Amino acid sequence: MVRAGGSLSVVSRPTNEPGPGELVVATEYAGLCGTDIQMLRGLRDDPAPVIGHEGIATVVAAGPGVRPEFAPGTLVAVNPTHPTDPGFLLGHNVDGLLQERTLLPATAVTGGMVLPLPADTDRTLAPLLEPLAVVRYALRQLHAFAPRTLIVYGDGVIGHLAVRAARRWLGSATRVILVHHTESGRAFSEAAPYRADVLCTRLDWARLEPGVVGALLATPRDATVFALESVLALGAEELAVDLVGGLPPNATTPLLPGIDLTAARAANCGGLPDPARIVTTDSADGNRVHLFGHRGVADRHLLDAAAELAAEPGRYRDLITHETDLEGAVRVMRALAGSRDRVIDGRRLIKLSVHMGAKQ
CATH class of the missing domain: 3.40.50.720 (NAD(P)-binding Rossmann-like Domain)
Structure with a gap:
C-alpha cells in the first residue's frame, strides 16, 4: 500500500534482497494507528510511502551476519522507534508493514528492534501489541x-x-x-x-x-x-x-x-x-x-504487552472492530482521511486489522 501524490493504492513492487545484517519479513497482521491517519490527512510530513508500524511478521530471508535466532520462519515483532537512531522510525521515515514484504535495515536488527515471539502467539491480536x-x-x-x-x-x-x-x-x-x-x-x-x-x-x-x-x-x-x-x-x-x-x-x-x-x-x-x-x-x-x-517504547514494554495479550486475550479482542485485506484497507483509509467520522460499515472503528492473507 503506497502513498503518492496524495493518493493511496495497492501496487506491485520488487522485493529487495537483504544485505549484511538485514532482514526481509512477511507481514501477517498489521494495524492502523492514529498517527497513520494524521499522515493520510496531510497533518504530518513523514516521508515513508508505505505506512504501518503495528503488527507481527515472519522472517523470510536473512542477510549475511544475522544471528541464528532470526532464521527464516521465525515470528517477530518490530519495535518501530529506535531510541538512539532517528533514521529508523518504522512506517514514518522507513517503509512500514502495510506491504507483503518489508526490508528491515541492519540498524533495526542489531539495535534490538526486532523481537522473536513464541510460535504459538495469537497472530490475530497483533495490531494491539x-x-x-x-x-x-x-x-x-x-x-x-x-x-x-x-x-x-x-x-x-x-x-x-x-x-x-x-x-x-x-x-x-x-x-x-x-x-x-x-x-x-x-x-x-x-x-x-x-x-x-x-x-x-x-x-x-x-x-x-x-x-x-x-x-x-x-x-x-x-x-x-x-x-x-x-x-x-x-x-x-x-x-x-x-x-x-x-x-x-x-x-x-x-x-x-x-x-x-x-x-x-x-x-x-x-x-x-x-x-x-x-x-x-x-x-x-x-x-x-x-x-x-514519550515517543515509542522499549522492548520490555512490548514483551510485557505480548504476555498480557497471551494471558487475557478476551479482555482486549473486541477492540479490533474491523478486519480486511490490503485492498479493503485502502477503502477504509480513504474514508478516514476524508472525514472525522469514525463509523465505517455501520460500526465505530477502534482498531483496523489488515490481514495479508485472503480477504476477510
Whole structure:
C-alpha cells in the first residue's frame, strides 16, 4: 500500500534482497494507528510511502551476519522507534508493514528492534501489541505516583486499552475515568464488556478520589494541550500526567508557566532514559504537577504487552472492530482521511486489522 501524490493504492513492487545484517519479513497482521491517519490527512510530513508500524511478521530471508535466532520462519515483532537512531522510525521515515514484504535495515536488527515471539502467539491480536506496549510504558511510570484516580483522556484504541489494563497494572483500587470526544464515543464504551468507572465527555472535580490524580492523555496532537488544560483545571493538589498524544512544536500553556510541553514529551524516546525524565513544577494555581511523555517504547514494554495479550486475550479482542485485506484497507483509509467520522460499515472503528492473507 503506497502513498503518492496524495493518493493511496495497492501496487506491485520488487522485493529487495537483504544485505549484511538485514532482514526481509512477511507481514501477517498489521494495524492502523492514529498517527497513520494524521499522515493520510496531510497533518504530518513523514516521508515513508508505505505506512504501518503495528503488527507481527515472519522472517523470510536473512542477510549475511544475522544471528541464528532470526532464521527464516521465525515470528517477530518490530519495535518501530529506535531510541538512539532517528533514521529508523518504522512506517514514518522507513517503509512500514502495510506491504507483503518489508526490508528491515541492519540498524533495526542489531539495535534490538526486532523481537522473536513464541510460535504459538495469537497472530490475530497483533495490531494491539504496540499500542498496548505504549499503555504499559505509561502506566508503569504513573504507578510510581500511586494515583487514586486515573483520568484517561481520549477514546481511541490507546484510551480503551488503558482502561482495560489499568486495574491489572495500577491496582484494583484505582478509580478510572474515560473522557470521550463525543456522545457517540461514550455510547460505544457504555456497551463494551470492560468499562471505566466513569464515562463522560467533560471532567468535573466531583469524580475524583482524594489523593494523587494520574492522567494519560491519548489525544491527537491538535487536542493534547486542550486535554492537559482540562485536567489541570480540576485543581488536584498533586497531578501526574503522561503526554501520550503528540504536540505541535514548542507547545505551552499558561497554566504551567515556563514549561515547554513538546520538549517534556520528547525527553523520553524508545524507553530511554530509564527511569523516564519527569518535569516537576507548580501550576499557576500552586498545585504540584509531574509531567512527562514519550515517543515509542522499549522492548520490555512490548514483551510485557505480548504476555498480557497471551494471558487475557478476551479482555482486549473486541477492540479490533474491523478486519480486511490490503485492498479493503485502502477503502477504509480513504474514508478516514476524508472525514472525522469514525463509523465505517455501520460500526465505530477502534482498531483496523489488515490481514495479508485472503480477504476477510
